[in-house]
Structure formats: C-alpha cells, structure tokens
C-alpha cells in the first residue's frame with residue numbers, strides 16, 4: 001500500500017513522516033493554497049528526505065513549461081495534475097518530463113467521472129480520486145462516496161484521497177481496495193502544519209490491516 005502525505009512545508013516534518021512509513025510526500029505548488037510552498041523551499045527540504053520517498057508536486061492547470069521549470073529547480077520526482085489537464089497534456093508531459101512520475105487527479109463530483117479516467121491511463125503512472133468541492137481544489141477534508149468506488153479497477157495503480165483520517169482509513173480501504181491512500185487535512189494541526197501524533201495514529205491503524213509491516 002502506497003501512503004502519500006500531502007501538504008508538507010517543513011523539512012523536519014517531512015523527515016519524520018517518511019520515517020514513519022510514508023512512501024510519498026506531497027508539496028502543494030498552487031499559489032492560492034494555504035499549503036503553498038515554493039520550488040526553492042522544496043529544494044531545501046529534499047536533502048533531508050530518504051531517497052526512496054517519492055516527492056510529489058501538486059499542480060492545477062500549470063503549463064508544461066512551468067512544470068519543467070518547477071521540477072528542474074525543486075528536485076521533485078513526481079507531478080500530480082489536480083486540475084482539468086487533458087489526456088493530450090499528459091501525453092505531452094510524458095515527453096517533456098522523462099523519468100518523472102505522472103499522477104492524474106480527478107475531483108469526483110459524480111460517479112460518471114470514473115469513466116473519463118480510461119483516456120488517461122496510457123500516459124500516466126497513477127490516478128488519484130479526490131472529493132469535489134465547489135470552491136476549493138484540494139485539501140478539503142470532504143470524503144467521496146466510497147460505495148461507488150467498489151469496482152473501480154483502472155489499468156494503472158490508483159490512490160484514494162478526500163477526507164481520510166486515522167479514524168476512517170480502515171473502512172475506506174476495506175470498501176474501495178485502492179493501491180494507495182493520500183491524506184492531508186486529516187493529519188494536520190493547521191494548513192501546511194502536520195500533526196505528527198495523528199500521522200503516527202494513521203500508521204498504527206494501517207499496521208493492523210497490512211499483510212507486511214511498514215518500514
């Protein structure tokens with residue numbers, strides 16, 4: 001099970017969360033987010049992280065040229081496309097960002113959004129399903145209707161996001177069987193500041209359902 005903790009802004013928190021067992025850390029590269037972090041600040045955090053941990057930049061409708069520049073400056077190893085990026089944009093990014101993993105996120109307003117994901121799987125490494133909110137693009141704490149995801153089996157691995165917490169994560173996994181989970185506000189003290197006790201509680205919950213122990 002991949003575990004991505006999103007909205008990291010502090011090196012010591014990223015380091016501690018990676019030690020607890022996160023396989024990926026997310027950095028919000030969207031200027032209007034309260035969790036925004038600059039490319040230079042990500043670059044300062046990266047040397048403090050284990051090399052094996054994926055460093056995911058989260059973007060909304062950034063241009064390929066902007067993404068190339070962010071990756072060059074920051075040391076990101078993956079890019080999460082959290083806006084209305086088309087399959088063609090993903091295809092172009094495959095070429096523009098060799099060696100960088102691509103995750104296409106969908107904000108699921110209605111279950112028919114799931115059918116749109118097929119058009120992307122040839123060009124991305126993973127999908128992420130997040131909750132829809134009329135005014136916020138992510139980190140909303142809203143959950144998806146997990147029942148509607150029970151048979152979601154795309155051709156690439158997928159992450160479940162949206163309102164996951166240490167208290168509900170086991171039920172969410174049991175109902176949806178994702179390849180990975182993504183949490184932000186459910187393990188936070190305030191936007192961009194993680195609550196390490198909540199993150200520990202999360203991993204303790206995951207240990208109870210994992211076939212093999214987390215690192």
Ligand SMILES: O=C(O)c1ccccc1NCC(=O)[C@H](O)[C@H](O)COP(=O)(O)O
Pocket residue numbers: 006007026028030033034035058059060082130137138139140141142161162163164182183184185186
């Ligand atoms: O977190 C943000 O502020 C954000 C802003 C703009 C686009 C995406 C954003 N977050 C994306 C994520 O991957 C979050 O982890 C995801 O939305 C889940 O958040 P939460 O419901 O708080 O667990």
